Amino acid sequence: MEFTDEQVQRYSRHIILPEVGGKGQKKLLAAKVFLVGAGGLGCPVGYYLAAAGVGTLGIVDDDIVELSNLQRQIAHNTKRVGMPKVESAKKTFEALNPDVKVNAMKGRLTKDNILDIIKDYDIVVDGSDNFPTRYLVNDACVMLKKPLVSGAILRFEGQVTTLLPHDGHCYRCLFEAPPPPGLVPSCQEAGVLGVLPGVIGALEATEVLKLILGRGDVLKNTLLIYDALKASFRRVKVPRNPDCPICGAHPAITKLEDYDAGYCQLGG
Amino acid sequence: MKEKAPDKKIDIRGLVCPYTFVKAKLAIEDMEVGQVLEIVLDYPEAVSNIPKSMQDHGQAVLKVEQSGGKDWIITVRKEKD
Ligand SMILES: [Zn+2]
Numbered sequence: 001m002e003f004t005d006e007q008v009q010r011y012s013r014h015i016i017l018p019e020v021g022g023k024g025q026k027k028l029l030a031a032k033v034f035l036v037g038a039g040g041l042g043c044p045v046g047y048y049l050a051a052a053g054v055g056t057l058g059i060v061d062d063d064i065v066e067l068s069n070l071q072r073q074i075a076h077n078t079k080r081v082g083m084p085k086v087e088s089a090k091k092t093f094e095a096l097n098p099d100v101k102v103n104a105m106k107g108r109l110t111k112d113n114i115l116d117i118i119k120d121y122d123i124v125v126d127g128s129d130n131f132p133t134r135y136l137v138n139d140a141c142v143m144l145k146k147p148l149v150s151g152a153i154l155r156f157e158g159q160v161t162t163l164l165p166h167d168g169h170c171y172r173c174l175f176e177a178p179p180p181p182g183l184v185p186s187c188q189e190a191g192v193l194g195v196l197p198g199v200i201g202a203l204e205a206t207e208v209l210k211l212i213l214g215r216g217d218v219l220k221n222t223l224l225i226y227d228a229l230k231a232s233f234r235r236v237k238v239p240r241n242p243d244c245p246i247c248g249a250h251p252a253i254t255k256l257e258d259y260d261a262g263y264c265q266l267g268g
Numbered sequence: 269m270k271e272k273a274p275d276k277k278i279d280i281r282g283l284v285c286p287y288t289f290v291k292a293k294l295a296i297e298d299m300e301v302g303q304v305l306e307i308v309l310d311y312p313e314a315v316s317n318i319p320k321s322m323q324d325h326g327q328a329v330l331k332v333e334q335s336g337g338k339d340w341i342i343t344v345r346k347e348k349d
Contacts, residue, residue, distance in 0.1 A: 003294065012290045018325055022294045 001026060007099065011053055019215045025053060029099060031212045032056040034121035036109065036137050038085040039063070040192065041127030041151050043075035044201030045208070050093035050100045052209055057093060058103040058121055061085045072194040109133060111256035114140045123208055126150040127201070131178035132259035138163065138171035139256055142246050149207045151200045156193050156228040158200035161219045161238070162207045166247055168220035173241040178259055196228055274306035274343060275299060281310040281339065288314035289321050292344075296327060299346050304330065307342045315340045 003011070003022065014020040014028075031054050035042045038061040046057055063085050065076045075092040076085065086104035093102050109117065114136060118124055124146055126137050134150070141148040141163065148163040150171065163170050203224065210216045223236040245252040278295045280288050288311055296305050307318065319329040319342060326348035335341045 008287065008290055008294070012286055015290050015293060016286060016321075022297045 001029075007053075010097070010099075014052070020213060024213045024215075027212050027214075028053045028209070029055040031123070032058070032121045033208055033212075034058040034118050034124045035060075035127060036124065036133060037061050037127035037129070038073075038075065038089040039069065039127060039129070040072045040153060040197030041129075041201045041204065042085075042125075043073045043089065044198045045125050045127055045151075045205045046089055046093050046102075047075055047096065048202060048205035049208060050097045050102075052205070053097060053099055054208070054212070055099060056101050056103065056121075058105070058117070059086050059089055060105045060107060060109055060117065061089075062106060062108045072192065072197050074198065109136060109140075111136065111258045114256065115144065118146065119144060121146070123211055124148045125204055125208060127204070129153065134171060135178050135259060136256060139246055139253060141165055142170050142172075143256070147211055149204045149211070151204045153192055153196050153200050155191055156196065157226065158196050158228075159223055159225045160200055160203045160207065161223045162211070164218075164220050169238045169240045170244060170247045172246050172253075173244045174223075174238055176245055193228055196226075199226055199228070272304055275303035277306040277308070279308045280314075281308060283309070283314075284311050285313055285317055289318055292318055292322070292342075293325070296322075296344065296346050301346050301349060303346050305344050305346065307344070308335070309340055309342070310338045312338075315342070318342055319344075 011025045014025050015022050033049055033054050035046050035057060038059050042059060046059060049057060065080045065083050065085055065088050067081055069076060076088045080088040084106045086106050090102040090104040093100055118140060124137060124141055126134060126148060128134055142165040145165045150163060151160045207218050210218055221238050223238050225234045225236060242248055276295060276299060278291060280291045283291060288309055292307050299305060319332055322329055322344050328345040328347050330343040330345055332342050
């Protein structure tokens with residue numbers, strides 16, 4: 001494939017980088033990335049991946065745009081209140097870069113549909129903010145051996161990690177099972193500084209680009225924790241658990257399950 | 269030793285920075301190590317920028333010469349993929 005004049009201009013700041021170049025840009029254009037959620041994290045991740053020229057983006061989300069989302073979910077806008085989030089995100093990303101094809105799916109990932117939905121993508125990005133989805137996505141990615149970039153945000157703190165199944169840790173190596181609903185912060189407690197998902201989403205997008213380009217180090221076996229109030233980053237080592245119920249030597253979990261939805265939907 | 273004929277030539281007259289380097293870099297990426305690229309250009313700043321950038325990227329600049337009028341010819345040998 002040859003770049004058009006427009007592409008040479010659009011991606012010139014990438015092409016100039018020795019670590020990217022024309023070859024790297026072609027890898028980005030050929031890449032397929034699946035975003036779980038078009039909320040706080042999904043918006044900046046998708047926005048930057050679209051800008052970078054990642055050729056195919058899949059997005060799933062069940063929600064519609066609400067005014068209360070707009071404090072942080074930057075791919076949506078006031079006129080789109082009431083529109084499905086995936087539709088709004090698709091409009092925004094495709095308007096930013098016509099090289100990007102967005103496959104929008106309004107709905108929920110379940111144990112019955114997830115494997116089929118994500119199987120054709122190279123990388124999955126978890127921007128959900130509920131435990132049932134997080135575990136479902138983790139388990140599906142381990143089963144399909146698909147790289148998963150995972151982010152989470154709450155109040156002033158966020159974290160990012162990159163799961164490379166059967167090579168590095170997975171989410172269950174860290175916490176074997178979802179916490180019971182009572183231990184999860186309630187909705188009232190779950191405020192979030194509007195810019196925080198932007199920071200964490202940009203870090204997730206960076207991980208994705210490095211995975212596609214095969215450059216640099218990703219957050220394998222590492223949790224990167226950002227504290228916005230302290231303006232500090234912390235790295236925590238996460239070893240693989242040899243007895244992990246899904247990626248260990250003798251996995252107890254051999255099929256996907258849907259956890260009870262008795263959790264507050266924080267909506268990213 | 270006789271000068272080796274270039275393996276590829278690009279004419280980027282009319283282009284300005286940074287597209288001069290972008291085009292030159294794209295051209296050299298598609299070549300094999302050891303091959304020589306000849307670049308014809310007329311943007312004055314690029315006459316010094318392209319050789320510098322090519323060297324920064326590990327390529328060997330063989331020649332920078334004015335070819336009459338406003339045109340310049342830069343020849344670069346690919347040393348590094
Ligand atoms: Zn594990």
